[in-house]
Structure formats: C-alpha cells, structure tokens
Amino acid sequence: xxxxxxxxxxxxxxxxxxxxxxxxxxVARRFISEGYRVTGVDDFSGGKRENVPDGLTxxxxxxxxAETISRLPSDCKLILHLAGQSSGEMSFDDPVLDLRKNxxxxxxxxxxxxxxxxxxxxxxxxxxxxxxxxxxxxxESDLCDPSSCYGVSKLSxxxxxxxxxxxxxxxxxxxxxxxxxxxxxxxxxxxxVSIYLAQSLNGGAIQVKGSVDRYRDYVYIDDVVxxxxxxxxxxxxxxxxxxxxxxxxxxxxxxxxxxxxxxPDTSWYEEGSTLGDQFGHYADNSILKEALQMSKFxxxxxxxxxxxxxxxxxxxxxxxxxxx
Numbered sequence: 433x434x435x436x437x438x439x440x441x442x443x444x445x446x447x448x449x450x451x452x453x454x455x456x457x458x459v460a461r462r463f464i465s466e467g468y469r470v471t472g473v474d475d476f477s478g479g480k481r482e483n484v485p486d487g488l489t490x491x492x493x494x495x496x497x498a499e500t501i502s503r504l505p506s507d508c509k510l511i512l513h514l515a516g517q518s519s520g521e522m523s524f525d526d527p528v529l530d531l532r533k534n535x536x537x538x539x540x541x542x543x544x545x546x547x548x549x550x551x552x553x554x555x556x557x558x559x560x561x562x563x564x565x566x567x568x569x570x571x572e573s574d575l576c577d578p579s580s581c582y583g584v585s586k587l588s589x590x591x592x593x594x595x596x597x598x599x600x601x602x603x604x605x606x607x608x609x610x611x612x613x614x615x616x617x618x619x620x621x622x623x624x625v626s627i628y629l630a631q632s633l634n635g636g637a638i639q640v641k642g643s644v645d646r647y648r649d650y651v652y653i654d655d656v657v658x659x660x661x662x663x664x665x666x667x668x669x670x671x672x673x674x675x676x677x678x679x680x681x682x683x684x685x686x687x688x689x690x691x692x693x694x695x696p697d698t699s700w701y702e703e704g705s706t707l708g709d710q711f712g713h714y715a716d717n718s719i720l721k722e723a724l725q726m727s728k729f730x731x732x733x734x735x736x737x738x739x740x741x742x743x744x745x746x747x748x749x750x751x752x753x754x755x756x
Contacts, residue, residue: 444468444469444509445469445470445505445507445508445509446463446468446469446470446508446509446510447472447504447505447508447510447511447512448460448488448512448514449473449495449511449512450474450479450513450516451474451479451483451484451485451488452478452479452480452481452484453515454483454616454623454653455556455610455657455660456472456514457484457614458614458656458657459657460472460484460488462660463512463661463664464485464487464488470487470488470489471489471490471491471505471508472484472488472489472490473490473492473493473495473500473504473515474515475492475493475494475495475515476492477494477533479515480616489505495515495540496533496540504544507548508550509551509552510550510553510554510664510665511541511545511552511553511554512553512664513554513556515533515537516533516534516537516585517529517530517533517585521622521706521707524580527585530582530585531585533585534582534586534589535585535586535588535592538555538593539592541553542592542593542596546599546600551601552601552603552670553601553602553603554602554664555589556605557589557604558582558606558607559606559608559649559677559713560578560579560582560583560710561578561586561587561606562574562575562576562577562583563576563577563579564577564579565710565712567647570675570713570714570715570716571675572673572674580707590673597671601670601671602670602671603664603669603670603671603672604673604674605660605676606674607651607676607677608648608651608676608677608678608714609625609648609650609651610653610656611625611653611736611739612654612735612738612742613742613743614653615739617629617630618630624648624684624687625650625739628687628688628700629691629739632695632697632698633695633743637698637699637701638688638691638698638699638700638701639703640688640700641702641703641704641709642702642709643684643711644685644688644700644702645684646683646684646712647681647682647683647712647713648684648687648712648713648714649677649680649681649682649715651729652729652735652738655676655726655729655730656676658726659676659720662724666723666724672723675716675719676715676720677714677715677717678714678717679716679729681712682732686732690732691740693733694736695740
C-alpha cells in the first residue's frame with residue numbers, strides 16, 4: 433500500500449472540517465506539515481479559535497447550512513470531516529441539533545464532494561455506534577445498535593456515505609477513546625481521560641460516573657493522526673470502515689491507577705451515571721493494522737505521561753486551547 437502517487441499541486445488541496453477541535457487541529461497540522469494546502473472549517477460551537485493552526489485558510493460557518501457550503505473552495509481533492517457534536521451525554525440535551533451537526537452536515541459535504549469531483553471523504557465516526565456489546569473485541573462487522581442520540585446521528589451519517597459511495601468514495605473511522613495534549617480540560621462532559629485529568633489537577637477527587645470495572649480502549653492522539661493521514665492518502669483505502677483503537681482492554685480502575693502514577697495525590701469515588709453510557713468496549717483493530725500497515729500504538733502509561741506533562745507545562749492555557 434502506498435501514499436497517493438503522481439500528486440500535483442492541484443491534488444494537494446484538502447478540506448478539513450472541525451479545525452478548532454482537539455482532533456481536527458492535530459490532523460490539520462499534520463497535513464500542513466506534509467505540504468498540503470488546507471482549507472479549514474469550523475463554526476466554533478465546540479472548537480476554539482485559538483486551536484486553529486497557522487498556515488490554513490479558514491471558513492467560519494455551520495456545515496448544516498447551505499450558505500456555508502457555498503463558500504467552500506471547489507478544488508479540494510480530499511475531505512476530512514471531523515466537525516460535529518461529539519458528546520454522547522450532550523446529545524440528549526438537543527437531539528435535533530446533534531442530528532444537524534453530525535448527519536445533515538455530512539450529507540451536505542457528500543453533495544459538495546460529488547459536485548466538485550472530490551476523490552475521497554474521510555469521516556470521523558465513533559465507537560458509540562455499536563452500543564452495548566459483549567466482553568470481546570468489537571469488529572467493524574458487528575451489529576450497530578447505538579444507545580445514545582450521538583451514536584444514532586453518526587450511524588445515519590455513515591448510511592449517507594454508503595448510499596453515495598459510487599459517486600464519492602468514503603472511509604469511516606470509528607474512533608474509540610481518544611486522549612492527549614490539546615484536549616479541552618474545561619469540558620467535563622466529554623472525554624473520560626481529560627475529565628479525570630482535569631479533576632485530578634484541580635486537587636479534588638475524581639468523580640467516576642459508573643463502575644470502575646467498566647472498560648475502554650484508550651488511543652493516543654498521535655496514533656489517531658497517523659491513521660487519519662494514511663486513511664486519506666493511501667491509494668486503495670476506499671469505501672472502508674476501520675476501528676481506531678489499540679485493541680487493549682483497560683478498565684476505568686486501571687486508568688485511574690495510571691493517572692495516580694503521574695499525580696500521586698489522585699483519589700476517586702463512584703457516584704452517579706451517564707445517560708446512554710456503554711459498560712465496556714475495545715477494538716478489534718486487525719483490519720486497520722493490515723490496511724494501513726500499522727503495528728504499534730502508544731501505551732496508556734506513555735501517553736498519560738505526555739498528556740500530564742503538557743497540562744502541567746501550559747497550566748491555565750491547557751484548560752482552554754490545544755497549544756502545543
């Protein structure tokens with residue numbers, strides 16, 4: 433498998449949505465560093481303006497609105513769609529807004545991509561599509577039965593991509609629990625690792641909403657960015673769905689112990705629950721490894737060391753931006 437061959441200047445214009453967000457900003461930096469011309473989109477309803485990397489052209493607007501789509505350039509050969517509402521808990525606050533942010537925006541970009549002869553759309557999907565599953569690695573072929581409005585809207589977006597796949601090839605990247613430098617430590621309703629780290633850094637005990645025996649697949653941001661780059665640029669990665677996870681089953685208790693290794697004053701207690709929460713999930717990433725030639729992933733211990741170091745280094749700045 434090789435990166436796109438015979439690239440010309442016209443082929444190097446990439447549209448990246450959600451460039452004010454945690455993952456979107458990191459992905460945009462990677463493409464800029466690789467010499468691509470990047471147009472970024474964000475309405476800053478979730479992302480932050482200070483997160484947007486230097487070196488790109490910014491279009492500000494809501495992709496669920498036709499007016500925003502009309503302002504996008506017509507020569508982008510790749511669409512990397514990371515914009516959207518990304519909290520399962522918050523999706524219950526306004527399910528219609530969640531649907532607009534995740535599904536309608538995707539459908540609008542599909543129509544834009546077909547109209548402009550775009551080569552591929554890579555979509556930020558989620559483990560939340562699967563819903564409650566047994567204690568085993570989740571395969572991409574497993575039944576999707578989401579238990580949150582967020583999962584439903586992401587599944588709907590994937591459906592649109594499949595319907596139009598002959599006109600616009602897609603790659604669905606079902607991301608598991610992403611964490612790392614740049615994550616918003618102010619948002620205590622999204623991102624288990626960042627929520628726990630923020631509470632620990634604030635000197636209080638970590639509130640665990642649910643059992644410490646729940647389990648997750650925590651994947652470090654640098655590994656996620658590498659997957660995005662390869663999924664967008666490898667020639668034959670089209671009309672595929674890939675899990676982005678390490679394949680490692682890690683309990684919440686194990687995560688808390690890793691945080692305590694870095695921040696010894698950390699303590700925790702179990703109280704409350706989260707609507708639509710899944711008890712456990714971890715990835716079968718065998719298809720990802722083969723298709724994208726990836727064999728190694730950052731361990732949770734190494735990733736948390738970097739995450740804590742970043743949070744300490746930037747202090748209050750780390751609480752509001754992805755400054756790196």
